[in-house]
Amino acid sequence: VMVREMRCALLAGAASLMPAPLVAAEALTNGGFEAPVVAGPCCITSPPTAIPGWTATPNVNVVNGTFASSPSGTNLAKQGNQYLDLVGEGGTGSISQTFTTVIGQIYNLNFWYSHNLFSGLASASARISVTGSGTNLSDSITHSSGNNTNLDWRYYSGAFTADATSTTLRFVNTTGAANEGVFLDAVSVLA
Numbered sequence: 001v002m003v004r005e006m007r008c009a010l011l012a013g014a015a016s017l018m019p020a021p022l023v024a025a026e027a028l029t030n031g032g033f034e035a036p037v038v039a040g041p042c043c044i045t046s047p048p049t050a051i052p053g054w055t056a057t058p059n060v061n062v063v064n065g066t067f068a069s070s071p072s073g074t075n076l077a078k079q080g081n082q083y084l085d086l087v088g089e090g091g092t093g094s095i096s097q098t099f100t101t102v103i104g105q106i107y108n109l110n111f112w113y114s115h116n117l118f119s120g121l122a123s124a125s126a127r128i129s130v131t132g133s134g135t136n137l138s139d140s141i142t143h144s145s146g147n148n149t150n151l152d153w154r155y156y157s158g159a160f161t162a163d164a165t166s167t168t169l170r171f172v173n174t175t176g177a178a179n180e181g182v183f184l185d186a187v188s189v190l191a
Contacts, residue, residue, distance in 0.1 A: 044061065084183065101165060109187075117147065
């Protein structure tokens with residue numbers, strides 16, 4: 001009995017010496033586009049309304065997922081209550097955010113995307129870039145499925161190594177006209 005109690009005490013002591021698991025901190029601000037709050041019936045166009053954390057062209061929309069032309073009244077956002085339309089009011093659109101990075105650190109970029117199919121466009125595309133002192137990641141996405149009750153959100157995941165203490169993530173819509181842009185939600189950058 002004494003030996004078993006000593007083993008338990010040793011195991012408990014060893015467990016207390018183990019470091020706590022590291023939790024990755026989110027590098028981006030407002031990656032779910034939950035601000036500014038859109039009360040409905042649809043969207044807020046930027047500017048004049050700023051999107052906290054992001055720099056946006058004038059025609060980008062923050063969309064309330066419940067009021068976004070959904071006949072069923074269900075929330076069409078992938079995460080939370082809102083998402084972003086890169087081309088809410090014009091023929092082009094873009095957003096960017098600059099964030100702090102550690103040189104040599106590997107980061108994961110993750111997000112969900114769909115496209116504004118409510119006007120009947122077959123597909124929409126966007127270019128993604130991550131730049132520090134050079135281009136760390138360059139890619140593109142295209143979406144062409146879904147309907148007005150299921151946006152058929154697709155998942156994107158990519159990695160990059162920071163080469164500067166400040167890095168910029170940029171999304172630029174490349175295919176799609178007014179109200180026909182790429183939708184984005186749950187954008188995240190984690191070390």
